[in-house]
Amino acid sequence: MPELRKDPITGRWVIIAPDRAKRPTDFQSLPKPAAEEFCPFCEGNESACPNEILTYRNHGSMPNQRGWRVRCVPNKFPALKIEGQFENRGVGMYDVMHGIGAHEVIIDCPQHETRFSNLPPANIREVLWMYHDRLVDLKQDRRLVHPMVFKNEGAAAGASLEHAHSQLIVTPVVPIQVAEEMRGAKEFFGWRGRCIYCDMIRQELDDAHRIVLDSANFVVFCPFASRFPFETWILPKRHSSHYETVQEADIDELAQVLKTTLQKLEVALDNPSYNYILHTAPFHADSFDLQSYHWHLEIIPRLTGVAGFEWGSGFYINSVLPEEAGEFLRRTEV
Amino acid sequence: MPELRKDPITGRWVIIAPDRAKRPTDFQSLPKPAAEEFCPFCEGNESACPNEILTYRNHGSMPNQRGWRVRCVPNKFPALKIEGQFENRGVGMYDVMHGIGAHEVIIDCPQHETRFSNLPPANIREVLWMYHDRLVDLKQDRRLVHPMVFKNEGAAAGASLEHAHSQLIVTPVVPIQVAEEMRGAKEFFGWRGRCIYCDMIRQELDDAHRIVLDSANFVVFCPFASRFPFETWILPKRHSSHYETVQEADIDELAQVLKTTLQKLEVALDNPSYNYILHTAPFHADSFDLQSYHWHLEIIPRLTGVAGFEWGSGFYINSVLPEEAGEFLRRTEV
Numbered sequence: 001m002p003e004l005r006k007d008p009i010t011g012r013w014v015i016i017a018p019d020r021a022k023r024p025t026d027f028q029s030l031p032k033p034a035a036e037e038f039c040p041f042c043e044g045n046e047s048a049c050p051n052e053i054l055t056y057r058n059h060g061s062m063p064n065q066r067g068w069r070v071r072c073v074p075n076k077f078p079a080l081k082i083e084g085q086f087e088n089r090g091v092g093m094y095d096v097m098h099g100i101g102a103h104e105v106i107i108d109c110p111q112h113e114t115r116f117s118n119l120p121p122a123n124i125r126e127v128l129w130m131y132h133d134r135l136v137d138l139k140q141d142r143r144l145v146h147p148m149v150f151k152n153e154g155a156a157a158g159a160s161l162e163h164a165h166s167q168l169i170v171t172p173v174v175p176i177q178v179a180e181e182m183r184g185a186k187e188f189f190g191w192r193g194r195c196i197y198c199d200m201i202r203q204e205l206d207d208a209h210r211i212v213l214d215s216a217n218f219v220v221f222c223p224f225a226s227r228f229p230f231e232t233w234i235l236p237k238r239h240s241s242h243y244e245t246v247q248e249a250d251i252d253e254l255a256q257v258l259k260t261t262l263q264k265l266e267v268a269l270d271n272p273s274y275n276y277i278l279h280t281a282p283f284h285a286d287s288f289d290l291q292s293y294h295w296h297l298e299i300i301p302r303l304t305g306v307a308g309f310e311w312g313s314g315f316y317i318n319s320v321l322p323e324e325a326g327e328f329l330r331r332t333e334v
Numbered sequence: 335m336p337e338l339r340k341d342p343i344t345g346r347w348v349i350i351a352p353d354r355a356k357r358p359t360d361f362q363s364l365p366k367p368a369a370e371e372f373c374p375f376c377e378g379n380e381s382a383c384p385n386e387i388l389t390y391r392n393h394g395s396m397p398n399q400r401g402w403r404v405r406c407v408p409n410k411f412p413a414l415k416i417e418g419q420f421e422n423r424g425v426g427m428y429d430v431m432h433g434i435g436a437h438e439v440i441i442d443c444p445q446h447e448t449r450f451s452n453l454p455p456a457n458i459r460e461v462l463w464m465y466h467d468r469l470v471d472l473k474q475d476r477r478l479v480h481p482m483v484f485k486n487e488g489a490a491a492g493a494s495l496e497h498a499h500s501q502l503i504v505t506p507v508v509p510i511q512v513a514e515e516m517r518g519a520k521e522f523f524g525w526r527g528r529c530i531y532c533d534m535i536r537q538e539l540d541d542a543h544r545i546v547l548d549s550a551n552f553v554v555f556c557p558f559a560s561r562f563p564f565e566t567w568i569l570p571k572r573h574s575s576h577y578e579t580v581q582e583a584d585i586d587e588l589a590q591v592l593k594t595t596l597q598k599l600e601v602a603l604d605n606p607s608y609n610y611i612l613h614t615a616p617f618h619a620d621s622f623d624l625q626s627y628h629w630h631l632e633i634i635p636r637l638t639g640v641a642g643f644e645w646g647s648g649f650y651i652n653s654v655l656p657e658e659a660g661e662f663l664r665r666t667e668v
Contacts, residue, residue, distance in 0.1 A: 005558055005559040006559060007557070007558075007559040008522070008530060008534070008558075009514075009515050009518040009519055009522075009530055009531075010511070010514040010515055010518050011514075011518060012514075012559070012561075012648060012649075012650075013559075013649060014559045014560065014561055014649070014650045014652055015649065015650070015651045015652065016559075016560075016652050016655060016656070017651055017652070017653055018653060018654065018655045018658070079651045091558070092537045092541070093530075093533055093534065093537055094537075094558045094559070148649075171649065175648055175649035176648040176649065177344070177648030177649070178648075180343075180344040180345075180346075180648075181343050181344055184342070184343040184344050184345060185343055188342070196342060196343055196427075197343075199427055200342070200427065203426045203427055203428075207426070223341070224339055224341075224342075224425070224428045225339040225340060225341040225342075225346070225347075225348045225350075225428070226348065226350075227346075227348055314346060314509055314510040314511030314512075314514075315346075315347060315348070315349065315482075315505065315509035315510065315511070316346075316348045316349065317348075317349045317351055317413045318348055318349065318350050318351070319351055319352060320352065321350060321352045322350070324352070
């Protein structure tokens with residue numbers, strides 16, 4: 001059983017998941033990305049994955065067999081497990097909790113496509129629906145607190161399989177970085193009665209320097225205090241705290257916006273590895289959170305390593321002006 | 335002039351240092367570690383670095399020439415600069431500050447040694463003294479708030495030159511992660527009247543599972559909530575908030591403890607890249623901080639990549655039990 005441990009100083013939770021572990025002696029070099037011939041995510045290889053949780057399939061096809069378009073399965077090496085009782089105990093001065101949660105893999109497409117942005121908008125749209133449907137379902141489990149949907153594309157971004165896929169981890173506590181965002185947004189709201197992200201959208205659109213793309217209902221920009229070169233955020237213009245409340249028309253538009261944004265990054269930066277992370281409010285947020293928090297997608301191209309200074313301080317050094325990155329991406333034709 | 339920008343949501347500061355930047359088009363692949371023939375850090379090549387700030391030299395040798403043992407120079411591509419006036423202004427809803435600070439490089443030895451732990455204890459001792467002397471000096475500049483001393487060894491840890499060296503960045507604000515540590519330690523102290531690190535040392539020594547090394551005045555262990563496999567901390571047993579108040583006998587012992595700890599990690603993990611970071615209180619801490627904060631060294635072997643989930647959440651997944659890592663390192667003979 002994986003467990004969650006809390007750093008008693010900062011309050012940061014860590015998942016200790018030795019099920020995923022190799023022996024200490026297996027750590028003697030950096031893991032290499034698997035360049036396997038056999039891809040467990042390809043259509044026809046369904047039996048190589050645990051049984052599917054939710055799948056969008058063509059009429060007449062059978063569960064765990066060919067004929068699907070987007071497929072969600074449990075992670076074979078889960079960092080958290082859905083079975084078991086919630087338990088929170090002390091170990092001397094330390095706090096520890098059973099690693100209850102969900103760890104799922106969303107296989108974005110049946111064919112062996114390694115670049116997500118190559119998928120047609122209709123396919124990306126179904127991946128975005130899958131995020132929605134899984135969140136709506138998992139939200140019913142009251143043990144689960146916070147969902148994190150993310151994508152690692154490319155070895156430098158931590159992908160261990162190249163077939164396009166997304167992941168979903170749902171934790172029984174609010175992760176520290178999300179808690180900080182929520183707290184900051186709530187403080188701003190408490191003082192001004194406005195959502196800080198809505199204010200940011202207005203200032204970015206007025207200022208225009210850092211805008212990458214401006215569509216009817218979404219805005220894409222490089223944030224003023226970008227931690228990484230070419231860090232890029234996608235926000236819905238209409239205030240909304242929870243991704244799972246997204247409307248159909250918005251998902252259609254977001255599929256195109258996401259595809260175009262990723263293509264711009266890929267053309268501008270020669271196909272970098274990247275991560276994107278959906279930031280959405282914890283499942284059972286209070287009414288202040290609903291008003292103060294604003295879901296969004298953060299895309300981080302993995303161009304530079306992160307060295308000791310960043311680890312030690314949480315203080316990032318970014319060598320590219322966000323205004324230059326924004327302009328460069330805005331002008332990149334795809 | 336580099337600038338500091340504050341993320342308006344979380345309060346995290348970012349250094350935007352475009353002086354260090356390449357053009358956007360230069361970002362089209364991951365930077366490779368330079369495998370240069372010419373090493374600017376080797377004895378005899380002093381003129382390849384900016385003029386030295388402080389050097390421990392042999393009698394009769396001249397500044398910026400041969401005959402030194404440990405040498406501190408300004409970083410040639412500084413993320414922060416010492417010249418200029420402190421200035422803090424608003425840009426609409428955002429906060430921005432001149433990038434005043436220090437960014438120095440400490441060249442650990444004159445010969446081309448790429449592995450710090452290979453240096454004799456007497457050499458490591460002088461590196462530790464250099465950390466001390468630079469902090470004592472920089473503390474006099476009232477514009478400077480927080481010093482961060484760190485080492486990146488190996489390409490996977492972000493080292494761009496292989497000759498053993500350390501770095502020192504002093505910021506005009508307290509980095510968010512340090513602020514979190516300080517706040518957590520202060521809250522614990524406020525409630526219990528004890529230093530949380532001192533309590534942790536007592537519990538770790540009693541428990542013994544995670545202890546790597548126990549010397550007269552220092553203890554080395556894998557923390558209970560380790561973020562990374564084989565994360566290892568070195569703490570002085572005697573309470574002390576500021577590294578720059580360290581005593582001579584302690585530095586002698588720390589040199590040996592640090593060397594042995596690094597050797598254990600290198601033997602156990604086949605010479606991994608690693609970062610270590612000195613965590614010490616901000617220069618001008620208040621009397622509560624003096625009582626509640628405890629300086630220490632955190633060593634992070636770079637065994638696994640950090641993927642999207644970690645970036646998005648600050649929620650780390652560690653696949654090695656800290657008890658197993660501690661035992662493995664404790665038993666590793668060097």
